[in-house]
Amino acid sequence: MTAATETPKPNLLELLWRAAPEAGRGPRKKLTVDEVVAAAIGLADAEGLEAVTVRRLAQELGKAPMTLYTYVPGKNELVALMLDTLFERMERTAPHGSWRERLAAVARDNYALYRVHPWAAAASPSRPPLGPGQCAKYEHELRALEGLGLGDVEMDDALTYLLAFVRTAAQDAAQSEAERAASGMDDQEWWEANGPLLAKVLDTERFPTAVRVGQAAGEAHDAAYNAEHAFEFGLARTLDGLAALIER
Amino acid sequence: MTAATETPKPNLLELLWRAAPEAGRGPRKKLTVDEVVAAAIGLADAEGLEAVTVRRLAQELGKAPMTLYTYVPGKNELVALMLDTLFERMERTAPHGSWRERLAAVARDNYALYRVHPWAAAASPSRPPLGPGQCAKYEHELRALEGLGLGDVEMDDALTYLLAFVRTAAQDAAQSEAERAASGMDDQEWWEANGPLLAKVLDTERFPTAVRVGQAAGEAHDAAYNAEHAFEFGLARTLDGLAALIER
DNA sequence: TTCGTACGTTGTATATTGTACAACGTACGA
DNA sequence: TCGTACGTTGTACAATATACAACGTACGAA
Numbered sequence: 001m002t003a004a005t006e007t008p009k010p011n012l013l014e015l016l017w018r019a020a021p022e023a024g025r026g027p028r029k030k031l032t033v034d035e036v037v038a039a040a041i042g043l044a045d046a047e048g049l050e051a052v053t054v055r056r057l058a059q060e061l062g063k064a065p066m067t068l069y070t071y072v073p074g075k076n077e078l079v080a081l082m083l084d085t086l087f088e089r090m091e092r093t094a095p096h097g098s099w100r101e102r103l104a105a106v107a108r109d110n111y112a113l114y115r116v117h118p119w120a121a122a123a124s125p126s127r128p129p130l131g132p133g134q135c136a137k138y139e140h141e142l143r144a145l146e147g148l149g150l151g152d153v154e155m156d157d158a159l160t161y162l163l164a165f166v167r168t169a170a171q172d173a174a175q176s177e178a179e180r181a182a183s184g185m186d187d188q189e190w191w192e193a194n195g196p197l198l199a200k201v202l203d204t205e206r207f208p209t210a211v212r213v214g215q216a217a218g219e220a221h222d223a224a225y226n227a228e229h230a231f232e233f234g235l236a237r238t239l240d241g242l243a244a245l246i247e248r
Numbered sequence: 249m250t251a252a253t254e255t256p257k258p259n260l261l262e263l264l265w266r267a268a269p270e271a272g273r274g275p276r277k278k279l280t281v282d283e284v285v286a287a288a289i290g291l292a293d294a295e296g297l298e299a300v301t302v303r304r305l306a307q308e309l310g311k312a313p314m315t316l317y318t319y320v321p322g323k324n325e326l327v328a329l330m331l332d333t334l335f336e337r338m339e340r341t342a343p344h345g346s347w348r349e350r351l352a353a354v355a356r357d358n359y360a361l362y363r364v365h366p367w368a369a370a371a372s373p374s375r376p377p378l379g380p381g382q383c384a385k386y387e388h389e390l391r392a393l394e395g396l397g398l399g400d401v402e403m404d405d406a407l408t409y410l411l412a413f414v415r416t417a418a419q420d421a422a423q424s425e426a427e428r429a430a431s432g433m434d435d436q437e438w439w440e441a442n443g444p445l446l447a448k449v450l451d452t453e454r455f456p457t458a459v460r461v462g463q464a465a466g467e468a469h470d471a472a473y474n475a476e477h478a479f480e481f482g483l484a485r486t487l488d489g490l491a492a493l494i495e496r
Numbered sequence: 497t498t499c500g501t502a503c504g505t506t507g508t509a510t511a512t513t514g515t516a517c518a519a520c521g522t523a524c525g526a
Numbered sequence: 527t528c529g530t531a532c533g534t535t536g537t538a539c540a541a542t543a544t545a546c547a548a549c550g551t552a553c554g555a556a
Contacts, residue, residue: 241489274532
């Protein structure tokens with residue numbers, strides 16, 4: 001019952017800021033948190049986040065699975081670290097031009113990040129933990145909104161709104177790709193398989209507008225859902241929406 | 249090698265439209281797909297989607313786990329059915345007023361759905377499978393966009409954009425609540441635990457804007473992240489953004 | 497220099513998950 | 527009436543995160 005020998009789990013924040021008290025006695029660590037996180041990111045990039053299991057990652061690093069728990073308290077914390085590392089590394093276009101150009105650049109930087117690391121869109125929460133990467137990102141992105149006459153709270157609201165749009169757009173794009181890949185059917189095969197039933201069931205009496213618009217949308221985009229188009233359309237709308245706030 | 253006795257797995261679309269050919273011989277089924285789906289929805293509402301396991305759901309229905317696979321080919325299909333059922337049942341405010349009021353009503357109906365069934369926001373893809381519920385929903389929502397001078401493709405784009413916003417807002421709200429509940433810390437406890445480190449690490453030299461704006465935002469909302477505020481702010485922006493398209 | 501102990505490493509083990517497979521029995525159609 | 531298609535279910539398996547304890551390393555005090 002002696003509480004003296006308790007080794008408290010490192011906090012997520014301490015981990016993010018690499019503020020863990022370094023060990024004294026015992027064997028030297030043969031890895032670093034950064035190496036573990038980098039390996040996890042590489043694995044996720046190559047094979048998706050679902051391939052990042054403790055076993056697999058350990059194997060990739062030439063260690064036993066349980067070893068990783070010395071570096072990271074659990075898998076959730078690992079993912080948080082992966083994300084913050086991405087945020088730290090990501091491209092930050094130097095701000096210039098009108099506020100609209102500056103915000104568009106912020107949006108495109110984020111979208112590019114998520115397109116290169118599709119797993120990140122799904123993993124990233126609306127309010128990421130305050131790691132160094134996230135803070136640097138927040139600082140940079142807020143600067144695109146300075147000097148526009150917005151209050152501090154409005155600046156945060158506007159940025160959160162913009163980033164949520166981008167994250168969702170990227171998430172939808174990645175998911176749509178993943179579904180296509182998983183089904184193993186291209187569009188034509190899908191229609192051959194499901195067309196007859198749909199034709200029977202989608203009568204224009206019950207769903208006149210839906211059938212008309214759905215068909216038009218389907219034909220306009222080469223796939224059933226064209227992610228890039230949705231992003232461009234949404235970005236324009238989002239900036240228009242912010243214009244109503246900024247230029248009021 | 250006789251292919252005559254193959255019982256092909258029922259297609260997801262067939263399942264959604266309840267178009268499966270009813271069985272002839274053999275014992276009578278003691279449940280229906282709808283009962284299974286309804287039980288799953290109830291379970292998810294009460295204890296979250298992660299509580300909906302095959303074993304648990306079977307127990308709830310007084311059956312052996314594997315029995316469920318007679319009604320549903322797998323868990324993915326079950327979730328799709330749960331969602332479509334929600335869409336079928338959901339409130340659809342009768343359209344009236346300006347286009348802005350009509351679209352706001354669509355957004356609020358969706359938001360209300362996701363707030364009552366928080367698991368649905370996370371589970372629902374950007375393009376849900378074309379079940380009867382989804383079709384009825386699509387038809388109803390498109391009508392709020394008719395007669396505004398938009399092309400068919402633009403109508404679909406605009407609706408997709410609006411719905412993605414609502415889904416994300418609801419998702420973020422649910423996630424923020426879940427995290428709060430999971431951590432078991434209220435805001436004060438969190439600050440007591442993490443404040444000292446943050447104070448050390450967030451120096452105003454590196455992150456001047458971030459610290460200033462972050463503090464203002466944190467104080468403005470009673471919690472670190474106020475979901476309802478984000479929804480109202482975002483809805484206004486989203487409608488403003490669509491206004492630029494509609495009233496051009 | 498020595499030696500106790502804190503701590504890194506790892507093998508084993510457990511509780512959960514989705515679902516494949518085969519046995520069993522029911523009730524329809526010939 | 528009876529064969530067989532199909533609903534039901536027990537058992538089984540692979541994969542997950544991670545708890546626990548054994549083992550050995552190397553630091554810090556003697």
